[in-house]
Amino acid sequence: MFGLYRFILSLLVALSHFGFTFCGFNPGQWAVVCFYVLSGLLMERQFKKLVIVGGTFAFYTDRFLRIFPLYIIVVILCVITTPVRRNDLLANITLLPLNYAVLTKTSMYLGSAWSLSCEFHFYLLVPLVVFLSTYVLRWILAASLTVFAISPFLPNSAFWAYVGLPGTLFTFLSGILINRQDWGSLRIFYSIVAILGVGFLFSKVAGMELPTGIHCNVCIGYLVAVPTTLLLARLSPKILWDRFLGLFSYPLFLVHTLVGTLCLIYIPTVGMATVMGLSLLATACLIILVELPFDYIRYKIRNTKSFLTQVNSGLILLLTESWWHRRLTSSSEATMIHEREKNSFDWLALWILFSAWSSLSGWCLSACGYLKPAGIAISYSLFFACLILFRSHLQGKGGRTGWKILRSCYLAPKIWLLLTVLVFVGGIAYSPNNYDYLTYRFPRILYWSWDHAWSWIPTVDHRMNYSATGFEWDMVPLFIIFKTDRLFFLINFISYLLLPGVIFSVFSSLGISKRISWWWMWILPCGYCYILQAASAGNDSFAALYFLASLHYLFQTKTSSAVKNLTFSCLAIALMTGAKASNLPLVLPWLIVLFFHRKYFLEKSRPVMLAMVLIAAAVSFLPMALLNIHFTGDYAGDPNNYTKMKVSNPVSGMLGNSLQLGRDNLAPPLLPRPIDWGPMVPSQLKAILDRDFPRLNLRMGELQIEEGAGLGLGIVLFVSLFIVMGMRARVAAPSLVVARNSQALWVVGAGVIAWLVYMSKMGSEATSRLIAAYYPLLVAGILVIASLDGRIVYRCIFKWISFIAMLSAIPLVILCPARPLFPVQLLSNIMIKSHVPSGIVARYNQVYSVYAARSDGLKELIVSIPPSERAIGLLQTGDDAEVSLWRPFGTRKVIEVTPKDSMEEVKARGLHFVAVNQDALVFRYHTTLAILEAKWSASLVVKKSIILMARVGPETWYLLRL
Numbered sequence: 001m002f003g004l005y006r007f008i009l010s011l012l013v014a015l016s017h018f019g020f021t022f023c024g025f026n027p028g029q030w031a032v033v034c035f036y037v038l039s040g041l042l043m044e045r046q047f048k049k050l051v052i053v054g055g056t057f058a059f060y061t062d063r064f065l066r067i068f069p070l071y072i073i074v075v076i077l078c079v080i081t082t083p084v085r086r087n088d089l090l091a092n093i094t095l096l097p098l099n100y101a102v103l104t105k106t107s108m109y110l111g112s113a114w115s116l117s118c119e120f121h122f123y124l125l126v127p128l129v130v131f132l133s134t135y136v137l138r139w140i141l142a143a144s145l146t147v148f149a150i151s152p153f154l155p156n157s158a159f160w161a162y163v164g165l166p167g168t169l170f171t172f173l174s175g176i177l178i179n180r181q182d183w184g185s186l187r188i189f190y191s192i193v194a195i196l197g198v199g200f201l202f203s204k205v206a207g208m209e210l211p212t213g214i215h216c217n218v219c220i221g222y223l224v225a226v227p228t229t230l231l232l233a234r235l236s237p238k239i240l241w242d243r244f245l246g247l248f249s250y251p252l253f254l255v256h257t258l259v260g261t262l263c264l265i266y267i268p269t270v271g272m273a274t275v276m277g278l279s280l281l282a283t284a285c286l287i288i289l290v291e292l293p294f295d296y297i298r299y300k301i302r303n304t305k306s307f308l309t310q311v312n313s314g315l316i317l318l319l320t321e322s323w324w325h326r327r328l329t330s331s332s333e334a335t336m337i338h339e340r341e342k343n344s345f346d347w348l349a350l351w352i353l354f355s356a357w358s359s360l361s362g363w364c365l366s367a368c369g370y371l372k373p374a375g376i377a378i379s380y381s382l383f384f385a386c387l388i389l390f391r392s393h394l395q396g397k398g399g400r401t402g403w404k405i406l407r408s409c410y411l412a413p414k415i416w417l418l419l420t421v422l423v424f425v426g427g428i429a430y431s432p433n434n435y436d437y438l439t440y441r442f443p444r445i446l447y448w449s450w451d452h453a454w455s456w457i458p459t460v461d462h463r464m465n466y467s468a469t470g471f472e473w474d475m476v477p478l479f480i481i482f483k484t485d486r487l488f489f490l491i492n493f494i495s496y497l498l499l500p501g502v503i504f505s506v507f508s509s510l511g512i513s514k515r516i517s518w519w520w521m522w523i524l525p526c527g528y529c530y531i532l533q534a535a536s537a538g539n540d541s542f543a544a545l546y547f548l549a550s551l552h553y554l555f556q557t558k559t560s561s562a563v564k565n566l567t568f569s570c571l572a573i574a575l576m577t578g579a580k581a582s583n584l585p586l587v588l589p590w591l592i593v594l595f596f597h598r599k600y601f602l603e604k605s606r607p608v609m610l611a612m613v614l615i616a617a618a619v620s621f622l623p624m625a626l627l628n629i630h631f632t633g634d635y636a637g638d639p640n641n642y643t644k645m646k647v648s649n650p651v652s653g654m655l656g657n658s659l660q661l662g663r664d665n666l667a668p669p670l671l672p673r674p675i676d677w678g679p680m681v682p683s684q685l686k687a688i689l690d691r692d693f694p695r696l697n698l699r700m701g702e703l704q705i706e707e708g709a710g711l712g713l714g715i716v717l718f719v720s721l722f723i724v725m726g727m728r729a730r731v732a733a734p735s736l737v738v739a740r741n742s743q744a745l746w747v748v749g750a751g752v753i754a755w756l757v758y759m760s761k762m763g764s765e766a767t768s769r770l771i772a773a774y775y776p777l778l779v780a781g782i783l784v785i786a787s788l789d790g791r792i793v794y795r796c797i798f799k800w801i802s803f804i805a806m807l808s809a810i811p812l813v814i815l816c817p818a819r820p821l822f823p824v825q826l827l828s829n830i831m832i833k834s835h836v837p838s839g840i841v842a843r844y845n846q847v848y849s850v851y852a853a854r855s856d857g858l859k860e861l862i863v864s865i866p867p868s869e870r871a872i873g874l875l876q877t878g879d880d881a882e883v884s885l886w887r888p889f890g891t892r893k894v895i896e897v898t899p900k901d902s903m904e905e906v907k908a909r910g911l912h913f914v915a916v917n918q919d920a921l922v923f924r925y926h927t928t929l930a931i932l933e934a935k936w937s938a939s940l941v942v943k944k945s946i947i948l949m950a951r952v953g954p955e956t957w958y959l960l961r962l
Contacts, residue, residue, distance in 0.1 A: 003246025010249040014256035033221030040175020065298040078109040111257040144170035152210045153486030251286040359619040362473035366454035412522040426819030427489035427535030431855035437537040438881035440464045460878040466637020470578035471539035488537045495542040496534035502548040509555035511741030515790030526806045528709035541772040546576035562600040574620035585754035592750045649692040650760035656693030657759045664768035665710040675700045697765035710768030714805030726786030748781030817851040858884035873914030918956035
C-alpha cells in the first residue's frame, strides 16, 4: 500500500506549496518527514536485494535512473519557461548542492528540490548504514535527534532541523529500525520526539522567541510517519491500483512547482483546484514520456547480472566492493545484515579525552595566537583523526546495557530518565543565566576569542583572570564555531548522563553491595546540585564526574590494561583540579588508591609515565597557578583576599561552612516564604563569624536554586536511613552486616580529610554547591561504614524514602526560575484571579521576570548604541553581568574604564559609548555622574533601572556618549 501512501504525501506537498494549511500547521512538512521515514525502510530493503545482483554500483545505478532523468527534464523545462537565474544552473542540475542552498544562497529552480537533495545524500550513505549493527544505528540516531533538538538555538535553525542531513538523519534511520523490527528502541525515540514536540509547541504558544514552527511540523510528521509506515509495511504491495497511484508520486512532487509558477505568471487569477488539476495532467504526461521508459531501462538493468558484474570488475569498484561481496557470499543475507558487535564503546574515556584535548589545545592555540575558527577546526580534525586511529583503545566488553536499563521494569531508572528529559528540555529552551557565568566566566571567553588567545584581562573583576579554566576550555570550541552560548549546557548534560554508571563502578569497587550501589547510581544524581546544574553553565557539579572517573580507572587496572587505565585516571584527576582549584584536596584519596595499585605501574616504561604526567599537568590547574603566581604572586590569584573566600581561622571555617551546609541540605525543596536563620545564631558567635567568615549567609529562599543547592533534604534523609539501619543491624540483625573493606576505609578516610581541609580553609555562602565533587565519596564513606548487605534494599522503608528522595527533585526542575517548564504568565494570572496575596504574586513575578531577562539583562542600553560601534566602554562594580554588551557576538568588544582614565585615554581606545553602573560610581570610586560627564565631556544618552538579581533589586545604569 505504499503507492497510495506516496501519492497522498505528494498531494500534501503540492497543496502546501499552493497555500494550504491545517490549523496553522504545514502538512507539506509532515509529508516530507513521512517520505524520509519511508525512504529509510525501502532503501535498506532495496540495497539488500540489489547488492546480491551487482554490488553497491547496482544500487547507485538504480537510484540514479530513478531520480535524475525526470529531475533533469523538469529543470530544463524550468529554465526554458520561467525567468530563473542561469548562474545557478550547474548547482541545480547536479542536485546535491541544493541541500546547502540556505547557507550558500543558491537559487533553486524547483522549490522542493532541497528535500530531494537531502534524500540523495542519504542514498550515498545507505551502503555504509545497512552494514552497521542496530546498536550503532541507535547511537547515530540519538546523535541526529540531539542535533534536531538543539537546532532552534543554532544559526540557520531550519537547516539543522529540516533541510540538512545532520538533523534529519534520525527520520531515515527510524525507517531502517522499522525494517529491523527494533520495537523497543523505536518506542523510546518515538516518546522522545513526542516530548520534544510538546516542548516546541509550548515554546510557540508561550510566545518564546524561538523558530520552532518547523520543529513542531517535523515532530508531527514523525509521530504520524512511524505508525503509518509500520502498518503499511505489513500489508501486501501487490495491488494494481496501488502501483498505479505510486507512479504519480515522484513526477507530481517535481512538476507541481513548475506548474504553479507558470500559472502565477500567465493566469494569476486561477484557483488552487485548477492548479492541482493542471499539475496532475502534467504528471501524467511525464509518466508516459519519461518515467515509464526509464523504469523499463532500470528494471532491465536490475535483471542483467552479468552487465553489473562486468562493471564492478573495474579496479576502483573492485576495491570498494570486495569486502561487502565476500560477506554476502560467505554467509546468509540475514546473518550478514544483523551481525552484532559484542564490544561496547567507552564513552567516559572519550569524554575525558575530549575535555583534555580542549584544555591542551586551548593553551597551545593561545600560545600561537590562533584561537580562532581555523585553529579550532585544525585542532579538532587532528583529534578525531587520532581517535579513529586509536579507537581500539576505547573499546570494552559489554553491549546494550543502557538500552536494557531504559526498558527495565524498575522505577528508579525511569524517574532518573524523566528528570533527565526535563533537564534537557530546560537546557535547550533557555539561554544560560547562571550569574557567575554571566559576570566573569563567559566574558573571559569573549575576551579570549576577540584576542585569539588567552590573556590577562585588564578588569576590576579579577575572577576573570585567576579562576580555573577547565570548563571554559570546553566552552571555547562550541562558541568559536557556532557563535552562540546556547550549547554550553551540553557540557554539564553529557557529564550528567555519564554519572550513574561511574557511581555504580566506584561504589561497588569500594566494597559496597552491588544492589545498594545500583540504587545509589540513580539516587545520587538526583541531588539538587547535580540535577539543577545539568542544564546550566555552572562549573561545580561536572567535576564530580572527573573525580569518580579517576577512581574508576584505577580500580579497573586489575582486570585490563594498566597503562591505559592509569592514563585516563591521571587525565581525569587533572581535569578535576582544572575545573576548580577548590577541588585540589581530593587529590589525596586518589593518591591513596594509586598507592594500593602501585604494583601494576612500577614496572611500566618510565618515558611513557613521564609523558603521561606532563600531559596531565598541562590540563590541570597547574598552568593557571603558574600564571597566577606570575601576575599576582599567589597561586590562587587573590593574595589580598579580595573575594573574602579565604578563612584564616580553621575553627570559624568549620563552623561557618557547617552552618551553610545545614541551611542548604536540610531545607525542603519549597517554602511558602523566605526564612533567615541568622538572628537565631548567638550574638557572640555571630560576631566571630562576621569577622572570620564574612560571606556567611543563613537566609533560606522559597526555592532551592542552582547557586546554593546541595544534595538536598531527600538524599540527606536517605543517608540518615543507612546510618540508622547500620546501627540497628549490628544489634538486631547481624546477618545483614558484611565485613568492611579495609582499603576502602583508607580511601573514604582520605576523602573526609580532604573535605575537612576545604571546610577549614574556604568560606563561602555557596559551599553546598562548591563541594559537589566531594559528595560522592562522603556518601560512599557512610555506606562503607554502615557495611550493610544488599538484601536491605528489599525493605519497604528503603524503597519509599529512595523514591521520595528522587521525586523531590521533579518540582525543582519544573519550577526552576532559570529554566521554568510551565507557563509562568498563565500561573501569575491564575494567582491574581484567585486573590493570592499581592506580595506573593509580586515576588513571584519579580523572580521569574529577572531570570527570564538576565541572560541579556543590559539590552535596554544596547538598543541605543549604533550597530557599527566596534567597542563599548564599561564602568562596573566588579560583579556585573556584561555579556549583553558583547551582543551580537563577534561584532564588538567591551573595554573596561575607570573614572581615573582621562578623556584622551578613553577615546584612544576607540570608545564612543560607555555603560556606567551607578553603584560603581558611588561605592567603588566615590564619585558622581556629573563629575564623570565633565571630565570626559560626555552626554547622557539614556538612564535605565535594571534588575539583574532579585535579592538586590533595581540598579541604575547610564549610557554616556563621548
